[in-house]
Amino acid sequence: xxxxxxxxxxxxxxxxxxxxxxxxxxxxxxxxxxxxxxxxxxxxxxxxxxxxxxxxxxxxxxxxxxxxxxxxxxxxxxxxxxxxxxxxxxxxxxxxxxxxxxxxxxxxxxxxxxxxxxxxxxxxxxxxxxxxxxxxxxxxxxxxxxxxxxxxxxxxxxxxxxxxxxxxxxxxxxxxxxxxxxxxxxxxxxxxxxxxxxxxxxxxxxxxxxxxxxxxxxxxxxxxxxxxxxxxxxxxxxxxxxxxxxxxxxxxxxxxxxxxxxxxxxxxxxxxxxxxxxxxxxxxxxxxxxxxxxxxxxxxxxxxxxxxxxxxxxxxxxxxxxxxxxxxxxxxxxxxxxxxxxxxxxxxxxxxxxxxxxxxxxxxxxxxxxxxxxxxxxxxxxxxxxxxxxxxxxxxxxxxxxxxxxxxxxxxxxxxxxxxxxxxxxxxxxxxxxxxxxxxxxxxxxxxxxxxxxxxxxxxxxxxxxxxxxxxxxxxxxxxxxxxxxxxxxxxxxxxxxxxxxxxxxxxxxxxxxxxxxxxxxxxxxxxxxxxxxxxxxxxxxxxxxxxxxxxxxxxxxxxxxxxxxxxxxxxxxxxxxxxxxxxxxxxxxxxxxxxxxxxxxxxxxxxxxxxxxxxx
Ligand code: AMP
Numbered sequence: 269x270x271x272x273x274x275x276x277x278x279x280x281x282x283x284x285x286x287x288x289x290x291x292x293x294x295x296x297x298x299x300x301x302x303x304x305x306x307x308x309x310x311x312x313x314x315x316x317x318x319x320x321x322x323x324x325x326x327x328x329x330x331x332x333x334x335x336x337x338x339x340x341x342x343x344x345x346x347x348x349x350x351x352x353x354x355x356x357x358x359x360x361x362x363x364x365x366x367x368x369x370x371x372x373x374x375x376x377x378x379x380x381x382x383x384x385x386x387x388x389x390x391x392x393x394x395x396x397x398x399x400x401x402x403x404x405x406x407x408x409x410x411x412x413x414x415x416x417x418x419x420x421x422x423x424x425x426x427x428x429x430x431x432x433x434x435x436x437x438x439x440x441x442x443x444x445x446x447x448x449x450x451x452x453x454x455x456x457x458x459x460x461x462x463x464x465x466x467x468x469x470x471x472x473x474x475x476x477x478x479x480x481x482x483x484x485x486x487x488x489x490x491x492x493x494x495x496x497x498x499x500x501x502x503x504x505x506x507x508x509x510x511x512x513x514x515x516x517x518x519x520x521x522x523x524x525x526x527x528x529x530x531x532x533x534x535x536x537x538x539x540x541x542x543x544x545x546x547x548x549x550x551x552x553x554x555x556x557x558x559x560x561x562x563x564x565x566x567x568x569x570x571x572x573x574x575x576x577x578x579x580x581x582x583x584x585x586x587x588x589x590x591x592x593x594x595x596x597x598x599x600x601x602x603x604x605x606x607x608x609x610x611x612x613x614x615x616x617x618x619x620x621x622x623x624x625x626x627x628x629x630x631x632x633x634x635x636x637x638x639x640x641x642x643x644x645x646x647x648x649x650x651x652x653x654x655x656x657x658x659x660x661x662x663x664x665x666x667x668x669x670x671x672x673x674x675x676x677x678x679x680x681x682x683x684x685x686x687x688x689x690x691x692x693x694x695x696x697x698x699x700x701x702x703x704x705x706x707x708x709x710x711x712x713x714x715x716x717x718x719x720x721x722x723x724x725x726x727x728x729x730x731x732x733x734x735x736x737x738x739x740x741x742x743x744x745x746x747x748x749x750x751x752x753x754x755x756x757x758x759x760x761x762x763x764x765x766x767x768x769x770x771x772x773x774x775x776x777x778x779x780x781x782x783x784x785x786x787x788x789x790x791x792x793x794x795x796x797x798x799x800x801x802x803x804x805x806x807x808x809x810x811x812x813x814x815x816x817x818x819x820x821x822x823x824x825x826x827x828x829x830x831x832x833x834x835x836x837x838x839x840x841x842x843x844x845x846x847x848x849x850x851x852x853x854x855x856x857x858x859x860x861x862x863x864x865x866x867x868x869x870x871x872x873x874x875x876x877x878x879x880x881x882x883x884x885x
Contacts, residue, residue: 300473301327311449313451322355333392345438347422359393374396380403405438418466428592487625489613492709505535516566518568541570582608584597587618591625598610640704738776766782
């Protein structure tokens with residue numbers, strides 16, 4: 269018998285979840301479904317994200333509610349819009365073979381009128397973020413007087429985000445005899461308090477040790493000097509060619525800087541933070557979900573509720589300010605029974621924080637060594653070999669070219685051919701890493717570092733004199749930073765690597781170049797026109813900057829010239845090989861075209877991020 273039937277789930281739901289690939293219940297489902305199906309308990313489930321908790325409460329709700337009645341009977345509160353949509357979607361999928369099931373998602377940042385209309389039409393399950401829910405309650409547009417079940421999902425996150433008061437107000441509109449089911453990844457005192465406040469002798473279920481992270485996650489840390497952090501990070505990424513990761517930074521600025529530096533250096537990355545408009549966030553998330561992006565650089569707040577399976581690595585570029593956030597971050601990997609690695613790049617002074625996290629999650633970190641340049645080259649080589657071995661050949665398309673290709677290689681032995689083929693990519697890595705230093709902290713000071721492993725803006729890197737230039741083109745000419753970088757490099761023939769901060773305004777923009785390149789830029793733009801208008805470059809009155817704003821980086825050019833990542837981008841979102849045409853300067857521009865990453869205009873509406881109360885180290 270299907271194990272879900274044994275748990276008490278009816279056939280039409282089991283048929284639907286079988287189509288989703290649910291063959292066996294996850295541990296939390298196995299243990300909570302029988303309890304929740306009784307409908308007579310309050311419930312506290314201590315479980316990480318990715319353990320299958322949505323079905324753990326969603327399936328019992330579908331069993332318990334009366335879908336002949338069309339009024340709100342269950343309310344699920346969760347911290348973020350992403351999670352809200354995810355839960356709504358999941359419940360719709362579980363119930364797709366049932367009749368008259370109406371689920372509505374209520375969340376901020378979308379039309380309230382649509383949501384009100386859906387509520388008016390009749391709904392049994394409301395899945396909501398607290399702010400918007402309260403708004404709708406205050407408009408007297410919903411009647412919760414017959415709610416039987418309230419689910420508080422990711423309760424710790426909701427409290428972290430300052431939703432305590434909203435939750436109180438929302439729950440005060442529901443009947444006293446409803447049952448409350450609370451799920452939380454961690455159990456800080458605040459969550460204990462709300463459990464006590466809203467629940468009557470709840471059934472408690474702890475999956476694994478209290479506060480322990482998912483058992484399938486390996487925790488690693490690398491010790492590097494602060495100034496080598498970015499280079500070390502890139503090396504870790506290069507050592508993991510198939511990485512599909514989320515990189516956590518502490519601030520929006522750091523998030524954006526790291527993403528920009530990575531994009532400049534040819535990585536398939538983009539950022540997710542609270543200054544992006546909802547539309548921009550959705551776009552980034554869509555690309556990440558579709559795997560057009562390989563690295564998502566995010567703040568804690570922005571990454572809440574991200575539910576993407578198959579994330580291979582979580583990288584803590586900076587450790588979180590609050591210990592609890594580490595659990596949330598690392599819980600983004602190893603979902604649905606998969607394994608994953610949570611990496612922290614720290615300096616020697618931060619070791620104390622690692623020990624503190626170990627105590628909270630009840631698990632030991634292993635200390636890892638930043639791979640040497642040789643290690644990276646070897647890993648990349650075999651990754652190429654593996655890809656060549658496994659590539660799907662389009663027989664029909666390639667056939668017409670085969671005679672010419674065979675003719676070209678007629679004098680090659682098989683070995684010659686293999687060596688050359690593998691070397692196309694391998695040489696780039698060899699060149700890049702040939703003088704790569706040991707980046708593990710503890711190596712003798714004063715040893716020369718790889719000149720091109722420069723840190724991005726914000727990280728400490730050697731000052732270098734820059735001049736800020738004015739240009740009479742801006743967003744009204746439909747330039748964003750990527751376009752402008754491409755345009756500047758093409759016109760002045762300077763390397764994208766040397767361009768520092770770019771500030772796109774309406775009818776004009778500013779950009780920084782090394783002092784020694786100012787002449788070259790002036791010469792390049794002499795007589796230049798843009799759409800029939802003379803282009804004017806002037807040294808900005810704001811003077812020079814000695815801050816090294818640009819990430820530098822060596823890889824962009826290399827990858828552009830046919831790197832396999834470029835190939836991936838092509839698949840992911842229309843990377844047009846056209847950039848190879850331009851001889852190597854138009855870095856930002858070409859990445860913009862690629863499905864993977866690109867400079868963006870980050871001037872979206874600031875998203876409200878709530879004040880947070882957390883435990884600090
Ligand atoms: P959740 O913790 O609810 O976000 O679930 C994490 C992932 O596991 C989601 O992609 C679910 O679709 C998947 N999942 C949940 N339950 C099962 C199950 N019993 N079998 C297979 N996959 C599952």
